[in-house]
Amino acid sequence: MNILEKSIPxxxxxVEFNIVHTTGIGEDVLHWLINTFGHTDExxxxxxxxxxxxxxxxxxxxxxLKWA
Numbered sequence: 001m002n003i004l005e006k007s008i009p010x011x012x013x014x015v016e017f018n019i020v021h022t023t024g025i026g027e028d029v030l031h032w033l034i035n036t037f038g039h040t041d042e043x044x045x046x047x048x049x050x051x052x053x054x055x056x057x058x059x060x061x062x063x064x065l066k067w068a
Contacts, residue, residue, distance in 0.1 A: 017053040018060035024050060029067060036062070 025047065033045060033052070037059055040046045045054050054060035 015055060017055060018057055020052040020054070020060070020063065022050050022052065025052070032066070033063070 037044050043055060045052060045059060047053070052063070054063065
């Protein structure tokens, strides 16, 4: 794995992410993500350009149920 793949988890070709596209992410949503799934440096989820990338489908589904 090169340095770029480490800095942007979505570039790792072996991992498929579930993506939620948003028009904006409120502070309450961000706090919920951190409290529920941990910080982004754990690689379980991250945000790029108002889209939330989930490594695990179960996390994607939990987020969708909570914020739908």
